[in-house]
Amino acid sequence: MSALLLIAGIAAVFIYQWFSKRGSTLTRACRWRMDRSVAPDFWRCAACGAETRGDEPRACMAQE
Template identity: 50%
Template sequence: MPLLILGFTAFFVLAWWWRRSRTLTRMCVWREDRRRAAPGESFHHCLTCGAEQALPLGQEPRHCLRNPQAAPPPQE
């Protein structure tokens, strides 16, 4: 029984962590532009909202930089 409770707890913690790490940039479509990157960093450009971000080499954007007021209204 304790193993079952531990399994359920581990499942929910892992599911929460997986969803949290995958949905932070769901509105943005990031692409790396190596031509515009300075030595030792990576440059990313969003195809959806046009945001640009320079990060240390090997890192990817984790946050959507879209302005919520500039976003188009949701389509029904």
Template identity: 40%
Template sequence: MFIVVGLIIAFVLVAVFSNRATRQCRWREYKSGADSHWHCVHCGAETTGAQGTPPKRCLRPDDA
């Protein structure tokens, strides 16, 4: 019984605290030197940034 309640609470917490701006973004990192090239496989957005740190918001083009 406690496991079921714990799972329900965990699911609700994840839903509440997830970042909705990047919920569907799936960033892939391509390392090159000190920076990385990031590509979202969901919407096709591309950007550069620090290694190991994906973008915090969706960079989807306006026409997508």
């Protein structure tokens, strides 16, 4: 019984990590920084210099 719970727990951890990774496309090259001196919702990528407004970007704008 405990071995079955251990296997189920390990599987649950891997499934959780897989689902959480699917929701984010950020890579190490994308380093978004909020610049409130421009606007309260202004973001600039420290890696490529892309700029956007709104919520924190989930992908690099240079790849689009």
